[in-house]
Amino acid sequence: MEYAPDWLVTFLASEPLKDLVTMSAILWGIWYTRNKRIFDDQNVPPAVVRTWCLKQVEEWQQANKRSVSTRAHDDMLDNSDKKWKKLREGQLKVNVDGAVVEGRNFFSVGMALRDHHGQFIAGKTLKIAGGVSVMEAELIGILEALAWAREVSEAPHDRK
Structure with missing residues (x-):
């Protein structure tokens, strides 16, 4: 697997x-515009x-x-003693994040499923009304994510 070069990691840090x-x-905008051009044959003006x-x-x-109340709540949940533990063979880990933008009548959820090596298996996003x-x-x-992880883990697929 190819990782970012050291100079890029140093720069970003x-x-x-x-x-x-x-x-x-x-x-992201460049990538999106490129995909619109290649896959949809659409030119997006630079101003857009x-x-x-x-x-x-x-x-x-x-x-x-x-x-301020969110920060106070976070301070009460001191997770400094929590450490990641390697999963046992065959175990899966799913990471989940929810996103809410004030004034919108929907929210989004993103999830990523990884195996015991930390290797990405699948990802999914949802836009949910409300x-x-x-x-x-x-x-x-x-x-x-729990329902989805069960579906993915039970589906027949080739894991190399």
Whole structure:
């Protein structure tokens, strides 16, 4: 498996988060525009890509604004003594994240399934109608991920 070169990791680790978010949005915009051109034979004007990228940065910033009460709650949940433990042979791990943008009547859930080596098996995203809190989105995401992980793990497939 090919990993990022050391110079890139060093560069990314030294950049402020604000710049990394902007850079990520721009790279995503370039990738999206490329795919529109190649797969849909559509040209997206640079001004539209720029506007879209700026909107993504703004939405990320809004989604990551945290209230004082959320920070206080996080402080109460000190996880410094928790460490990742390697899974046993045959075990799977699913990571879940929920995303809620204020003022929207939907939320999103993303999940990734990995084997005991940490190797990616499958990923899935859902857009679900309804206005919910972040906690509710996360809990619904966990329920969805458990059902999905069971389906994926029980499906016949070739694991090399």
